[in-house]
Every structure is written in C-alpha cells, then in structure tokens.
Amino acid sequence: MTKPQSWDARAKEYSLYGFTDMPSVHDRGTVVVTHGEGPYIVDTNGRRYLDANSGLWNMVAGFDHKGLIEAAQAQYARFPGYHAFFGRMSDQTVMLSEKLVEVSPFASGKVFYTNSGSEANDTMVKMLWFLHAHEGNPQRRKILTRWNAYHGVTVVSASMTGKPYNEVFGLPLDGFIHLTCPHYWRHGEPGETEEKFVARLARELEETIEREGADTIAGFFAEPVMGAGGVIPPARGYFQAIQPILCRHGIPLISDEVICGFGRTGQTWGCETYDFIPDAIISSKNLTAGFFPMGAVILGPELAGRIGAAIEEIEEFPHGFTASGHPVGCAIALKAIDVVMNEGLADNVNRLAPRFEANLQRLAEKPNIGEYRGVGFMWALEAVRDKATKTPFDGKLSVSERIANSCTDLGLICRPLGQSVVLCPPFILTEPQMDEMFEKLEQALDKVFAELA
Ligand SMILES: *Cc1c(COP(=O)(O)O)cnc(C)c1O
Numbered sequence: 001m002t003k004p005q006s007w008d009a010r011a012k013e014y015s016l017y018g019f020t021d022m023p024s025v026h027d028r029g030t031v032v033v034t035h036g037e038g039p040y041i042v043d044t045n046g047r048r049y050l051d052a053n054s055g056l057w058n059m060v061a062g063f064d065h066k067g068l069i070e071a072a073q074a075q076y077a078r079f080p081g082y083h084a085f086f087g088r089m090s091d092q093t094v095m096l097s098e099k100l101v102e103v104s105p106f107a108s109g110k111v112f113y114t115n116s117g118s119e120a121n122d123t124m125v126k127m128l129w130f131l132h133a134h135e136g137n138p139q140r141r142k143i144l145t146r147w148n149a150y151h152g153v154t155v156v157s158a159s160m161t162g163k164p165y166n167e168v169f170g171l172p173l174d175g176f177i178h179l180t181c182p183h184y185w186r187h188g189e190p191g192e193t194e195e196k197f198v199a200r201l202a203r204e205l206e207e208t209i210e211r212e213g214a215d216t217i218a219g220f221f222a223e224p225v226m227g228a229g230g231v232i233p234p235a236r237g238y239f240q241a242i243q244p245i246l247c248r249h250g251i252p253l254i255s256d257e258v259i260c261g262f263g264r265t266g267q268t269w270g271c272e273t274y275d276f277i278p279d280a281i282i283s284s285k286n287l288t289a290g291f292f293p294m295g296a297v298i299l300g301p302e303l304a305g306r307i308g309a310a311i312e313e314i315e316e317f318p319h320g321f322t323a324s325g326h327p328v329g330c331a332i333a334l335k336a337i338d339v340v341m342n343e344g345l346a347d348n349v350n351r352l353a354p355r356f357e358a359n360l361q362r363l364a365e366k367p368n369i370g371e372y373r374g375v376g377f378m379w380a381l382e383a384v385r386d387k388a389t390k391t392p393f394d395g396k397l398s399v400s401e402r403i404a405n406s407c408t409d410l411g412l413i414c415r416p417l418g419q420s421v422v423l424c425p426p427f428i429l430t431e432p433q434m435d436e437m438f439e440k441l442e443q444a445l446d447k448v449f450a451e452l453a
Contacts, residue, residue, distance in 0.1 A: 007032040007044045021401060028405065036063020039426040039433060041413070051413045052437050054426045057227060057259045057378075058290030061339055062426045068291050068335055075331035084113065084325035092330035099334055100298050103268055103341070105277050110304040112297045113325040117258035117284030118152025120295035121221065124254055124282060125156050126319055127297070127307055128218040134310040141175055142212055144205075144220040144251070148181040148229030151221060151256055160221055162229070177212065180204055181226070184235040185371045186390070194236050202241040214249035221282075224270025227259035230417045231380035231424070233373060239276040252279035252303060258295070259378065262286040262337065263346035263427060266353055266376035273375060279303050289336035292329040345427035349377045352434060356423075359438045368449045377427060380420040381445075392419050397452060406444035412437060 004013050008029040017025065032044045039062050040048045054060055061068060075092065082090045097111040112127075114120045125143060132140035145151065147162035159172035162181070166172060180201050181187060188197045209217060220242075226232040246253050255278035260270025264286060267273045271281070280303050284295035299307060311317045323329070340346050353376050360372035360379055370384030383400060385393045393399040400416030407414050407421075415422040425437065 021398075024401060024405065028408075031408070038062045038064065039429055047411065049408065049411050049413045050425075050433060050437055050440070052407075052423045052425045052441075053413055053415045054424055055290050056285070057264070057424050058285035058288075060263065060286050060427045061289040061336065061345060062428045065289065065291075065339065065428075067339055067343075068289055068332060071335035072291060072328060072332050075328045079327050081323075082325075082327050083320075083322060085320055089325050090327035090330065092327040092334065093325035096325075096330040096333050099337060100283070100296060103337060104281060104298050104300075105269060105271060106298070106300040108301045108304065110299045110308065112299075113321075113329075114284075114295035114297070115293045115321055115323055116152070117256075117282065117295050118154040118157040119321065120258070120282045120284055120297050121151045121157040121160060121256065122154050123295075123319065124221075124280060124297050125160075125218070127299075127303075128252065130317070131303070131307050131310055132218055134313070135306070137215060139216050140218050142217045143176050144208070144217060145176065145178055146181050146222060146226070147178045148183070148226055148232065149178070149221070149223060149256075150226065150228035151223075177208060179208060181229065181232065182234045182238045183226075183232045185373070188235075198235050198237045198241045201235070201238065202245060205242050205245050209245070209249050209251070214251065217249070217251050219252045219254055219279075220246050221254045221256055223256045223258075224260045224274050225265060225375060225378060227378065227424075228417065230382070230420045231374045231378050231422055233375055234274060239271075239274050243276055254278060254280045254282060256282045258282055258284040259286070259424075263340045263349055264376055264378050264424070266346070266350045268341065268346070286340070287336065288329055288332045289339065291336065292326070292332045294326065294329040294333060340427065348429070349427050352429065352431070353377065355431070355434060359434070363438070363442060363445065366445060366449065368452070369445075374423075377429075378422075378424045380417065380422045382418075382420040383449075384419070393452065399448065399452065402448045402451075403444050406447050407440055410440040410443060412440040412444070414441065 004010050011030040033041045035042050041051050042048050084093055100111050101109045114123055129141055145160045149162040151157040151160040158166050159176040162178040184194050184197050255271045257270055261283045265273040271278055279300050281298040288294050364372040367387055368383055369381055370387055370390050371382045373380055385391050400419050400421050403421050404414055404416040
C-alpha cells in the first residue's frame with residue numbers, strides 16, 4: 001500500500017467525515033491538529049488557531065490543562081479501567097455520583113453513566129419508557145422536544161433533535177413531536193410581545209398534550225439554551241410558562257445540560273440561570289472538560305425514587321455500557337468539576353461575560369448583523385441580508401461558512417450554524433485573547449460582507 005503524501009490527502013483517503021461541509025474540505029483541505037496550548041490548537045503545519053468553540057463546546061479548561069492531565073495519569077496508574085455491572089463499580093464512580101448529586105439543583109438523586117450525551121438522552125428515554133410501563137402506562141411513549149433542538153445522533157436522540165438534516169436517515173421515528181423553538185427574535189410574529197409569544201408557545205404545548213393525550217407522552221426534553229441550534233436562549237419566562245403545564249399532566253421535564261452544564265451559562269447549570277428545577281439533568285461534554293468521553297443522567301429525587309422502586313421490583317435494570325462509570329473518566333470529571341467551580345474558571349466566565357456582550361453589541365451595529373444573543377460564554381451573531389425585515393441571505397451564498405472560513409484563515413476557529421456564527425471559547429480565556437478573538441472576527445465579517453455587498 002502506498003500512502004498518499006500530505007496529511008490532508010491521508011485524511012481524505014481513509015477517514016469518513018461527519019458533520020463536515022465536504023465542498024469546503026475539497027476546497028480548503030483538512031486541518032489536522034497535533035496539540036493545543038491553552039485555548040489554541042496547533043496543526044501539522046505549525047499554524048496556531050484560537051479555538052473560540054472550545055473544540056466542540058467541551059474543552060472548557062483549554063487543551064493542555066496540567067491538573068486534568070495529572071488526574072488522568074494518576075488514575076491510569078492506579079486503575080485504568082472497570083465497569084459498573086453486577087454490583088461492582090470503581091471507587092471513583094462512587095465519588096463522582098456523590099459529587100454530581102451534591103452540585104446538582106436536587107436535594108437528593110441518583111446518577112447513571114454513559115459514554116456520550118446522545119447515549120445519556122437515549123438512556124433517559126429508556127428509563128422513562130420503563131418507568132411508565134412499570135407504573136401501568138405502557139402507552140406513555142411519545143417524547144416532546146422543540147424544533148432546532150440538538151440532543152445527539154443515536155436513533156432516539158437524533159429523533160429528539162429538531163433538525164431537518166435527519167431526514168436523510170428517515171428520522172425522526174414516530175412519536176417524537178417537535179414544538180416551536182422559543183426564539184422570540186426569529187419566531188415572534190409582527191407586533192407580538194415577548195410575553196404573548198411565550199403565552200402562544202405555552203398554548204401550543206397545552207394543545208399538543210390535549211391532541212396527543214397526556215397519557216401517551218413520556219417526557220419533555222429541553223436544553224436551557226439551545227446550543228447546536230444556534231445558541232438560542234429561551235424567551236423570557238418560557239420555562240416558567242411551560243413547567244406548570246407539564247407538571248399538571250405528569251410529564252417529566254428533562255434538562256439537557258450537555259452544553260449548559262458546569263459553568264457555560266455563568267452558573268453551574270443552565271436551569272439555575274433560567275430559574276427552574278427539572279426532573280432530571282443530562283450531562284456530558286463539559287463534565288470531563290472534554291478529556292474523556294462520558295455522559296451522565298442525573299435523576300432528581302422524584303424520578304430517582306420511582307425508577308429505583310421499579311428496578312427493585314424487576315430486580316435488574318437491563319441497561320448499561322461497557323465503559324459506564326469508567327474510573328478514569330470519573331477521576332477526570334471529579335477534577336474537572338473542581339477546576340471549573342473552585343479554580344476560578346466559572347468566575348472567569350462571569351467576570352468576562354459583560355465584556356463579551358459589549359463586543360458583540362458593537363459588532364451587531366453592522367448593517368448585516370441581525371441579532372446577537374447568548375449568555376455567559378455562549379453567544380451567536382446572526383447575519384441578515386436586510387436588518388429591518390430580518391431577511392436572511394440566500395442559503396446558496398453560505399454566508400456563515402464564508403465568515404467561519406475567513407476566521408480560520410486569520411487563525412480563529414468559530415462555527416457556522418445556519419446563518420449564525422457561534423462563539424463559545426474555553427473558560428480560561430484571558431482579556432487579550434478575547435480581544436484577539438473579536439479583532440479577527442471583525443476582520444472576517446468586514447471582508448465577507450464587503451464581498452456580498
Ligand atoms: C453534543 C450534545 C449532545 C450529544 O452529545 P454527544 O456526546 O455528541 O453524543 C446532546 N445534547 C446536547 C445539548 C449537545 O450539545
């Protein structure tokens with residue numbers, strides 16, 4: 001076998017790319033990354049890029065955090081792998097569950113581990129199906145989510161995801177129902193106040209429950225701030241409007257905190273930032289600061305009690321992954337939680353969030369920026385052809401891809417999503433690094449908007 005020569009050619013020859021715009025890769029090549037330094041990544045050509053997306057939202061402590069590397073090395077030396085089946089689990093797993101319940105918004109609870117956020121959402125759905133069937137409601141299987149939601153890529157979590165791209169797989173499955181995305185700027189009707197918008201979404205939920213039958217619905221899943229949907233904070237009062245409706249119909253509210261959890265919104269959980277207490281939390285990504293693939297379902301007291309009782313009766317819950325509660329992942333997560341919450345990372349998010357917003361506000365004055373939105377260290381700028389009418393650019397112009405590609409040329413990684421660009425840098429970002437991020441972004445915006453004018 002003769003291998004092709006360049007890293008790009010080798011990548012293209014043997015690797016299948018996911019979530020990648022192939023025309024861009026054919027034009028521009030593959031960025032092959034060898035290592036990172038703080039919030040920067042370095043490629044095989046020695047080029048440095050400020051990664052304003054924290055990898056995929058998850059590398060919140062940067063790419064070379066010493067404490068996390070040491071925690072991983074120490075645990076590899078102590079006990080490099082184990083499972084959590086048959087009544088055995090590692091000491092690290094025990095300690096992480098304690099810690100997760102302690103830092104959760106719940107007075108008590110129980111934790112179940114997976115390898116990813118998708119699997120954690122799948123696990124939660126299986127738990128709800130199991131629970132309702134056990135309680136005599138086997139028909140309670142439908143899942144409510146929202147358009148634009150991102151809950152993952154497994155068959156169930158892709159069905160929960162409210163994105164048209166899943167049509168290529170013949171998804172969603174039946175019984176996954178998507179409600180209106182709570183993005184007031186985009187989906188509010190002309191003349192409709194934010195309050196009325198929220199009331200309309202609450203009515204839609206109520207009508208959907210009535211139409212489908214509350215006794216056919218297993219649960220409602222929501223990200224506090226939609227992440228991969230384009231950083232969409234909920235309209236004001238959204239969760240306060242929908243939670244009583246769900247509660248009245250006995251429908252658990254599951255907060256998918258895979259992105260929002262552990263400081264991204266400025267508080268430990270997105271549900272804290274938006275002032276609601278869900279029935280369960282889904283965590284991943286930030287849980288290990290991206291240093292280990294791991295997800296967790298954190299059940300609040302009520303679901304923990306009911307599911308726990310149901311398991312006692314059938315004697316064995318037939319679910320779990322080989323690497324659920326992996327000791328190295330758990331040791332890293334324990335360290336990551338400590339680093340984010342006690343070593344100043346969450347504080348840094350709160351300290352720099354106003355400066356972040358002030359910069360976005362300034363950029364949003366440009367005629368082709370329709371809106372900036374976000375919270376903490378997760379923000380988006382949305383491009384528009386016409387600011388007054390909020391008319392988007394022609395999709396064929398790939399405006400956000402062009403902006404992101406221009407940023408990459410300047411040594412800044414940011415992500416195109418729809419017609420928005422997303423900024424969600426690591427929590428260790430300094431003021432000069434933030435200035436660098438905005439200088440490069442502004443250069444890219446000016447270049448692309450000038451080309452499109
Ligand atoms: C990334 C993400 C997931 C899926 O996590 P994976 O680890 O990629 O499976 C689920 N929910 C949300 C909100 C996410 O951002």
